[in-house]
Amino acid sequence: MKVWMTRRDFVKTSAMIGAGLTVLGPRTLEKVVRAESSSPDEYKAWAPNICTMCASGCGVVVQTKGQGSGKRALKIDGNPLDPFNQGRICPRGQSGLRLAYYPERITTPLIRVPGSKRGEWRFRAASWDEAYRYIQDKITANNIKRHEMGIAAGWVICAYYRPEVVSFAMSIGMPNIYGTPMQPCVTGSHFGSDTLTGNFNIHDEVQADYENAKYFIAFGNNSSFAGISTGRGLRFARGMRDNGTKVVIVDPRMSEAAAHADEWVPIRPGTDLALALAMANVIVTNRYYDAPYLAKYSNMPFLVDASGPFPQLMMDVDPKTQMPTRFYVFDETRQTVVPVPGMFGRNQVDVNGVEVIPALTVPAGTTAQGKKVLTVFQVLQERLKAYTPEWAADITALPAAQIRHIAEEFGQTRPALVEPGWHDGRYPNSVMLRRTLALLQLLVGGYDVPGGWVFSGSYHEDMANMMKYLAGGGDLAKYPPMAIPGITSPMGVMNMFSDPSFWPEGFPQITTAWSEQEVKAGRDPVAFPLFTNVGWDAAIDGRLQWKGQPYRLRAIWMYQANPVRNAMSAAKWQEMLSNPNLPLVVAIDIAPNDSNIYADVILPDQVYLEKEDELFDLGHSHQVGVRMRVPALEPPKDTRPALDILAQMAAMLHGDWAGTLAMVRGWDANQVRHAVQKALNTGKSVTLAIQQYQIRSKAKEWGVNPQALEAELRKNGLVVHEQASEVLAKWAMPEKLPVPTISGRLEAYSLVLAGFVRQYGYKPEWDPLVTFVEPNWKPGEGLHPRLQGNEFFFAYGKTPLQSHCATLNNDLLVSLSELRRDQITGIWLHSKAAQRLGIKNGDKILLTNQVSGQRTTGIAYVTEMVRPDTVYMMSDFGAQNSKVYGHGVGTALSAIVPARPEMVVGAPQSGAFTITVERA
Structure with a gap:
């Protein structure tokens, strides 16, 4: 029998991790820094700060010597009191001194x-x-x-x-x-999951609990634990070491993360959505899902009119605000349809305050407002029937048996964790992919629970503050727009700017x-x-x-x-x-x-x-508090x-x-x-x-x-006001607080996407449930495009040694990259393809985008660690300004990717094309 950590155990563990980090508590950074110095002479002076070498914002300690204008920074280390990175820091963080001392730094207007x-x-x-x-x-x-x-x-x-x-x-x-990060990252990747969870910026708002997961799967993502985030990498490593987590990495190339995985799944680029939908099919068909969780915390029990071209959620709407005032469910106790509260409703009671046990399925012939209705869950069941492992195998170039066993392992293991994801925006289906991955996390009951997607402390606090305001009769329209948590805030900002x-x-x-x-x-x-x-x-x-x-x-x-x-x-x-x-x-x-x-x-x-x-x-941490730069x-x-x-x-x-x-x-x-x-x-x-x-x-x-x-x-450098144990005990979502979706529940049926349908008509890209959207590599050629002998699918990612193209003026990081120049700055090409084309490692090659006609050159890196039908490159290089230290190193991603926004959030379709390769 499998045993996993309960919320109570998680609370106890979190309390131990955070011990001593309280307002005006006894433990100080000075004591820790002195204690960890190898000798008294090594300690000079210190100043706590927040790293800005990437978006993770790790707590750091800057050691200095001297006074005033003669002061020099000697070294940057991780702040051991920071609950996110816990004293660890990556090479980029350690090299931050070069920002201050860069010879070409701009120091005057x-x-x-x-x-x-x-x-x-x-x-x-x-x-x-x-x-x-x-x-x-x-x-x-x-x-x-x-x-x-x-x-x-x-x-x-x-x-x-x-x-x-x-x-x-x-x-x-x-x-x-x-x-500039919005299109390929915050919206291009996150928006799909946001429409289910109510989040907006997953970097800050969701800290996946790698440490306590028993099963972990990531789709095309090397950033959270190998490429970007020290705190996430730390927890990922602990999960593998201490918890025996099974790790599955879905990626066309063997990334740093895939190299540490139990199973590398070299999927055809752009087809991850098919795999995710097939996993959902297996989980729902075999009833591996957490039915009580779905009924209590998601809008799976909500009733829909499924008679039209797309399912319409049954609800009453305020004619002035256009916000829902009531939804409808089938109460298992009373065996009848009952209305439940609308926006931000907890939906555990009906509109009269009577307890409700919503049913995931309704008896045949059930009606509401004179229409035959089904639940969202029933519509989803029907939708998923077509997405079998055999269907996905034809699209992904993966064996159906492999797809099935991954789905069965994920569906039957608790707790199971899907990587929330960072940068994406590569295909017209990327938003739907991230939405489907969030659905997988929902099916296993994996939100704000050990080993799942755990919301950050500040996110809990923001939601609690807003709900307290609304409970006191406050008007949401008058609430500070950028204090509103999650997707509701950018929707409001969008309304203003539009x-x-x-x-x-x-x-x-x-x-x-x-x-x-x-x-x-x-x-x-x-x-x-x-x-x-x-x-x-x-x-x-x-x-x-x-x-x-x-x-x-x-x-x-x-x-x-x-x-x-x-x-x-x-x-x-x-x-x-x-x-x-x-x-x-x-x-x-x-x-x-x-x-x-x-x-x-x-x-x-x-x-x-x-x-x-x-x-x-405290941003990326499970605690509530504040921090500052000194x-x-x-x-x-x-x-x-x-x-x-x-x-x-x-x-x-x-x-x-x-x-x-x-x-x-x-x-x-x-x-x-x-x-x-x-x-x-x-x-x-x-x-x-x-x-x-x-x-x-x-x-x-x-x-x-x-x-x-x-x-x-x-x-x-920081003060912790509420420990993670206190945060979850008071504010766990959606157990004790609603999530900031329109309904207050995890939305398997998205009201935001349904709004796009009403405004612009139906498109699969903004289907309110989940559906398949083609990668569109070669317009008009469908899922099996005809590739010439020198034509390939295209994939890219980032190296842990750079923050995309933001750190190429850092001589230390560029020098580290030079130590693995072929692998880091080269164009990855499988050895079989290279042999066919007469290309050797180190050859200069010409890349041509077959959709836009853009051309650029690069240096071939011949390897076994990428699919034979795919070329791969890092996104971090290619600067042309001679004032940038790393100018001329590597190939610029933006030189080969066209300006072709997808239609949901305007993200670049940065992989939706093919590339030809030839010797330059």
């Missing part, structure tokens, strides 16, 4: 030299006043309107400063934001105008184009209109963004940033890259080792922190940035405005003023002394 062209690194040093005046003069001279501006923000914004950038845009009346009446000049975001124009032309829209860049090229070229008026994009800000390298395609972005119709390009950055070389003005940000930053929650180094005198730059530019453009920030975050507007304005008037740090406001507010909330709270934060 730069203005393009007259007569030079964008794309040439020809700038002169300028003062801040001169740089700001240059920007203002360009806006005035070219009569650039507010709606004609846009900001492209990199992953630093996504991980840390989303409310601040949204507030900047809103305060100056600029409806256009492009978050509403022309919200903006002073009457223009919505470009992406909304573009989608409406596409629909009118009989083409497919992007259904959820929040923070994407679809339509930006049309707005620059003059091909976009809104209500009969030209809609142009004439100024772009880039904050630590590199769209030429990470937003497909390179040629498209180079063309956009060079276009004379774009009079102004401003970059906020710390070092040269392939995009800020196109700027007119570059404003120098400070690196994380130098920042007095705002407070952040500067380890003096910043160069002519650099400024990003939040100060945003506040100063907003003031220059007459925007109420402080008031808007207070509104979206739920802060006291008068206090924040006063603090920010005082800082602006006196030349003090706006960022520090915000930090001090946060410390006072958090101390009041927790009932502690603000000076003592700040002292502990500066000493340890």
